[in-house]
Amino acid sequence: MAAQAIFDEMSGHDGRSRDAYRILQDWLRSAPPQLLEHRREEAELFFRRVGITFAVYGNAEAEERLIPFDIIPRILSGQEWSRLSRGLEQRVKALNLFLKDIYGPRDILRAGIIPPELVYLNPYYRPQMHGLSLNSGIYVQVAGIDIVRVDDQDFYVLEDNLRTPSGVSYMLENREVMMRLFPELVGMQRIRPIENYVDELLGTLKSVAPASSPWDPTVVLLTPGSLNSAYYEHSFLADRMGVELVEGRDLFVRDDMVYMRTTEGPKRVDVVYSRIDDDFLDPLVFRPDSALGVPGLIAAYRAGNVAIANAPGTGIADDKAMYSYVPDIVRFYMGEEPILKNVPTWRCREQDSLSYVLDNLHELVVKEVNGSGGYGMLVGPHATKETCEHFKARILAHPDNYIAQPTLALSTSPIFTEKGLAPRHVDLRPFVLTGRDGVRLVPGGLTRVALTEGSLVVNSSQGGGTKDTWVLSE
């Protein structure tokens, strides 16, 4: 990853339109500028009317905010997608096998591939899961894998999200808006549909129901409640799947079986699609002060009377320290070379890496091992000397808590601005579903875009936006 001109998804390195973008670019050239401005305004109206909002923590003023939407789609060719999707499937399969192993025989630790303390001292390690044989054998039913690229060759995984990945509602709404606003453009090419995501999700969740459940198991979506930042998505998915959106207080456990309180009395629940952190799931087992969870849920889970997706304890596989071992994990379980690359990562827990990181802070991105949402992160090249010094002290105090990566020349994709089209850095979060019956992937994902010129931070909590992602038919 040597320094080079930034790769643009539309115009490559050399400014010539890439194949997948040809139709879009011709269309953009012929479209009057006012048209784009009008459509952008319409899109914003649509989002506001439907109330697609997200909450930003610590920002009481704007309890609900819109995620900025950019109207220029990001396009992947059929070939690009087929390589990417094979890589995603391979990676998520390996991560599921890894979790099954860690909470089972622990072959990978005995083989000396992963340092045991990375597992046992990990705050997301759940001893309660140990020795529990899941009926489906699946731990991660819904994964969101963050992908970036620096050229037209390789895809790099930036991060695995294996706990409660969010953003899929934006993926679906973005497509809906694009089809409404640009029917002529959408109709000019063969874009692979993604609308079946919700059906696939429901199918995946039903496939992991306990053996004892009826042929049509009852699925619920468990949300922390309407103050949660992803509440819109929770209600969106529950609504589209036609399942109840429950809070902890709507569920109770009797004789190790889970019920929800309905107007017709208690109703048995077979599968809980949980959007609550493990910590809060069951106050009897995890945080005793949790008011969000369901007392006895884990006992019911251990008794095999309910499935929880994703399984508690998946966080050990997606923290940033474990991340650097994922290529080894893929080789160990799949016996194959990983198709998707990892971004080179220095683990500050290792002495050599630590000194390298401290010496080169101004060129690196430093992340907290357990952080998410772009919080607790240092972007060296954009940080002041003072911030760097400050961060240095934090790293030295807890080196185990940090990893560092080179600042990637992330690819850009054009966005529509007041001054016309302008390139901005993007990433991509495809969603990988894994059920008892295999992996399901809808072609595409959520493209996040850093709206500020030059910025590399795409997180919606930090001013990032989203765009529609098109995968073309081969």
Added chain:
Amino acid sequence: MLSRDADSLFWLSRYVERAENTARILDVAYRMASMPISYNDVETNEWESALITAGGIDQFRAAYGEVTPENVIEFLAFSEANASSIQNSFDTARHNARSVRSALTSEMWEAINSAWLDLRRYKARKIKVEDLPRFLNLVKEASLRYDGSAMRTMLRNDAYWFSRLGLYIERADNTARVLDVKYHVLLPQDAPVGGGIDYYQWAAILRSVSALVSYQWVYHQNLRPWLVADLLILREEMPRSLAACYGALSRHLDDLSHRYGTSGAAQRQARATHARLTNRNIEDIFQHGLHEFLQEFLADNNRLSLAITNQYLC
């Protein structure tokens, strides 16, 4: 459906209805207060009676002391301390709406959401007494829009019935309270009728439940106090009467029991109260004592709300 969702729908409708009722109460106070002074030979304080009708006179006295138009408007429309202020009613309604988004149609959500946004703007700029009618109109229109969207767009299933139950419980409570505060001016047929001021009082009662014109259509005669009571208690064709509310309550509770295949205390209580209202005439009620009758009704109505909660909402 989830009990919590049903509960949210029930209270969502109650709070929208409550906001509208409070707006009507304020509207009447405003009209009465701007009445020609010559009719005011009897010392009345319409702003005070608005507080009594809406509930919360004690809380008001503790917080404000003096009853002035500005204070009453502030307390009933915007006060955060008053759980039933119009502003708080819409806050609660919207909070509930957000938590049951998927059980609402988009039209209902938009009605609540845009009213809530409009109200926030009013709150921010502290309205003057003469701006009151415009503000109250906004509240009434929001309630109409919400109710109209519910009627026109919701599936006729349990979600719809729970939202209707909330509305009728709240409406019955309001009508009974409006009557009770004025029971002393509503007289049996043979009692001596007071002067001009009473006429305005009766008209105000009717206006507060938007029944002034309906009265003429039903009775074809000048305002008579016992007929005002008759209209608002016993006439099923009057949509805000106690009888009409209980007709609707029993009907929707029956819808629920058919759908669910069981019935319980809520159905029994609603039917009993409805029967009491349809088998009475207004002379009976005056003989028994209007105030006593209304107090009993309010207690029954509360009991029904509790029975619905126990049977379905928790």
